C-alpha cells in the first residue's frame with residue numbers, strides 16, 4: 459500500500475485523523491471516568507457534558523440563532539423526508555413545494571407524497587440535473603407548508619450558490635447533508651436545516667436537525683413520538699436513547715473545526731481544493747464534469763473519462779496510489795471524488811497528479 463491513503467468516499471466518509479486518534483486514545487477510558495463513551499448512560503453527567511459541548515460548539519460554528527433548536531436524531535437524512543412532512547404539514551390536503559435538482563431531492567419528493575400534496579416548483583431533470591433551476595422559473599404554491607431544497611446534491615454534484623427565497627411566510631427546509639459546515643450559512647433564512655452526519659460531520663447514525671422554535675409542536679397525530687420535534691426538543695434529544703458514540707465523535711469534529719478556524723476558514727480551503735480539482739478535469743477533454751460551472755459542488759465532484767472503457771484501469775491505478783473510493787454512484791456511473799472538510803489539500807493534489815498522469819499530460 460502507498461504510504462498516504464486518501465479516501466474520497468461520498469459517505470460514510472473520511473474523518474480528521476486527529477479526531478480518530480483522540481477517539482482511539484479515549485476508547486477504553488474517557489477522561490479518567492473508567493468507561494468508554496459507548497458504555498455510559500446517556501443521562502449520566504459524563505455524557506451530558508459531552509452532549510452539551512457538542513451542541514454548544516455546533517451552535518457557535520454555524521452561528522445558530524437563539525430561536526433555533528439543535529436536535530440530534532436518528533434515522534439518517536432519508537428518514538427526515540418523512541419526519542418533516544409529519545412535523546410541518548397540516549395533513550394530506552396541504553402542499554409541499556420542492557425544487558428538484560438531483561437524486562436526493564427526487565427521493566424527498568417521492569417520500570413526501572405519502573403525506574401531503576407535492577408540487578415540483580422547478581426541476582433540472584430534463585437537462586440531466588446539471589444545474590439549479592433559475593429562481594425566476596420556480597412555480598411556488600401560496601401557503602405551502604414548506605419549500606424543500608437539497609442545497610448540495612451528493613450524487614449529481616450540484617450545489618446551490620444562493621439562498622433561496624420562499625413565498626410569504628413559507629419556511630424553507632434545506633437538506634444540507636453533504637455540505638453542512640463546509641461554508642458559512644445564514645441559518646435565519648431557513649425554517650429547518652438537516653443533515654445525516656456521515657458525510658461532513660461524523661459517523662453514520664446521527665442526524666442533525668436545526669429547527670426554528672415556532673415550527674416545533676405541530677406534528678400530525680400519527681407522527682411516531684420519537685420523531686416528534688417537540689418530544690426531541692423538550693428532552694434535549696434524549697426522549698429515547700440518542701446515538702451517543704456518534705454524538706461524541708461529532709463533538710470531536712466540531713472541536714477540530716474550531717481549531718481550524720471555523721467554517722469561514724474551511725470555506726476558503728474548500729474553494730481552493732475544489733478549484734484545483736476542477737482545473738485538472740477541465741484541462742482538456744480527457745475528463746468531463748457535466749455540471750454548469752456556477753452550480754458545481756465544492757464537496758462532491760462527479761466526472762467521467764472520455765473513454766469509459768478505461769474506467770477499471772483508472773480505478774485500479776488510483777487504488778495502487780492510495781486514492782480510494784473514487785467510483786461514481788451506481789445510478790450515474792463514472793467517477794466521483796468527495797472532498798469534504800476532512801480531506802486535506804495534499805489528498806486533492808495527489809488526485810490531481812494522478813489525473814494528469816493517467817491522461818498522459
Ligand SMILES: *Cc1c(COP(=O)(O)O)cnc(C)c1O
Nearest residue numbers: 534535536537562612635636654
Ligand atoms: C446521504 C444523503 C442522504 C441520505 O442519508 P441517509 O443517512 O443514508 O438516510 C440524504 N440527503 C443527502 C443530500 C445525502 O447526501
